[in-house]
Amino acid sequence: MSRNVDLHTHSSFSDGTCTPTQLVRLAQREGVEALVLTDHDTVAGLPEALAEARRVGQAFCGGVEINTREGDSVHILGYGFDPDCPRLKDLLADLRTRRVRRAAAILELLQGLGVSVSMEDVRCGSGETIGRPHIADALRRRKVVRSRKDAFRRFLAVGGPAYVPSAGPTVPEAIAGIRGAGGWAVLAHPGLLRKGHDLGPWVDAGLEGIEAYYPNHSRAQTGRFLEAAERYGLIVTGGSDFHGPRTEHDTIGGIRLPDEVYARFESRLDRCPAAARNGSHRP
Known part of the structure; x- marks a missing residue:
């Protein structure tokens, strides 16, 4: 059973x-x-x-x-x-602070690729913890990508042009x-x-x-x-x-x-x- x-x-x-x-x-x-x-x-x-x-x-x-x-x-x-x-x-509060710094670094890389996404764009889809999925959602809302999966494939996954390593413990x-x-x-x-x-x-x-x-x-x-x-x-x-x-x-x-x-x-x-x-x- x-x-x-x-x-x-x-x-x-x-x-x-x-x-x-x-x-x-x-x-x-x-x-x-x-x-x-x-x-x-x-x-x-x-x-x-x-x-x-x-x-x-x-x-x-x-x-x-x-x-x-x-x-x-x-x-x-x-x-x-x-x-x-x-x-x-x-x-956990410290880890969330590190996530914000990581997100800012990712947004800077995206800016260098000609893709403009603000931290406000990212935060509007988040409750407490910011992560790459929120950046992916912001890219989708701006019609840069079709989905979270597409955002990771094109920009955010390991080896991608906007990838920043995790700052977790x-x-x-x-x-x-x-x-x-x-x-x-x-x-x-x-x-x-x-x-x-x-x-x-x-x-x-x-x-x-x-x-x-x-x-x-x-x-x-x-x-x-x-x-x-x-x-x-x-x-x-x-x-x-x-x-x-x-x-x-x-x-x-x-x-x-x-x-x-x-x-x-x-x-x-x-x-x-x-x-x-x-x-x-x-x-």
Whole structure:
């Protein structure tokens, strides 16, 4: 038996296009049995999502996704932490400040390419966290590109003419920030990393889980990540990486976690601080 869950989603507080309220309502409509909001480098959307989850009876837990500097796709998901932890909030605020500086550098490169986009253009589509998807949206609104995917292909991806490397933390720093708030850290979408990446140092730094179930993973990849979880004693998770309409990640739910896998996830949540459990809802 398995459960339809989504432990990796985004809202308009980062680079999603749905408000937290809309996200919760959509998850319930699609039959998602357990939902986690994991916005990039912010927890500001969690109170709204939690309030709506309680109102409509949707199982919900707060999370976060921290983008690291160790490659464009090396992201760390956090679960079971206290969202009001001052150290974590300070870390996330610093990361958002670094994002603004990165965005400014990208806009300068675009200007040199004859493409004029202002920071105001970028901010009008963002809630709390600014990222390359917001720049892509600004380019789309100005009809420079057709979609986020087109913007990344032409300008923003690694090797593109307007690419600026991430200024995020190292993986151990991201893990430490989550653990310092009482939570536990999971490697997001490992299939986007280079093949054969050694997880050992990150496990030694406190990594506790791996997102083996992910829409872009092939069956063979999922199998390898399940084997890695067994080898390192990691908790297995899964999520859609939903970002909402007008994005390339527009389908919520559909991730089937085996009952025993989800039970282990829930068991780990139950060992987290009371402050973290207060940020969840289980009807």
